[in-house]
Amino acid sequence: MAEFDMTFKLLMFGDGGVGKTSLTQRYVTGVFVDSQRITIGVDFHIKELTLEGKRIKLQVWDFGGEERFRFLLPNYCRGASGGMFLYDITSLTSLSHLVDWMQIVRQNAGLVPILMVGAKADLANLRKVQPQEAIETAKANKLSGFAEVSAKTGENVEKTFETITRLMMKKLAARSATSS
Template sequence: MALDFAATYKVLVLGDSNVGKTCIVHRYCDERYYDTYISTIGIDFKQKIINLDGTPIKLQIWDTAGQERFRTLTTAYYRGAMGILLMYDVTSLDSFNHLSYWLRNIQENAAPDVVKVLAGNKCDAAAQRAVETERGEKMAESFDMPFFEVSCKQDVNIEEAFLTLARRIREQRRRRASLFESGDKSPTHVDLTQPQNSDAWRCSSC
């Protein structure tokens, strides 16, 4: 018997190749950690029904390829995306510096009010850290994104990052519905990206 759910939220996981996009999707959806790295070819997606504060919600999580040759394939998948988990690897300065590319890509292809959360993966690898927590915090603050340092290996902050994304999508949908009901069917600009709180989630092992 199929599970009932109140809504489906389409979520994209974006970032450079090898930052852990596939790993975080498997960890969250399958509750498994894969130590071997297999590059995503184009697009893959998984679905997970979650209990969002008492309401069953289906998350449709799209895992996108980070390699340059696949990026043109991913732009069509922005259509209908309600949330984006933007990832970098705290052991790779390049992956952090490339966030500006991904943010431009989001601006060009996604809806103006798409919800974004920033996640710095591999926070368990303290000895290899190349990007300090404060840099991630500042980047997230600049673009009004909640920020989490996560670890797929140790399962740190994975669920919190996705639940925060889902809650903010829900708030955005409610606000949009409220605007529609009030007669303002085409708002020119609505700031739907204010953080719920200013405290960044940190990895306890960092």
């Protein structure tokens, strides 16, 4: 049985169809699946990694983005270590729902690190959200950072998950330091 130095619960949230499941699958399995079925409620994935000499178990909770499943989210948010808010770079509407999503997550998970992630970076020719606009939105909403990824090409996928994992490690270390 594998022993881990740390276990983190990572929330993947944002509107339906923005690419949460594709990104999660690409990270966990290394494979891109073009057409995904709708996520009902939440899907759960495990990824084991070593970062900064620590063995880490990442529990990735991929939320269904459809409005009709939103009532399930508060319970799933509890105990989270961090999150990624995903929006589709080709959809301004998906970015505009950040405040709604953040309200649910902050009320139920607290002040955990959250990255704003622009998905579908391979569709830059169809872009509706400029990186600077997303960065400013992330700062205004006190998010921990910003990235753009492509589950299709793999661009920035590993790096983005490593970034949020490092932020969760830093938060855990800070909490441990204040409690000892």
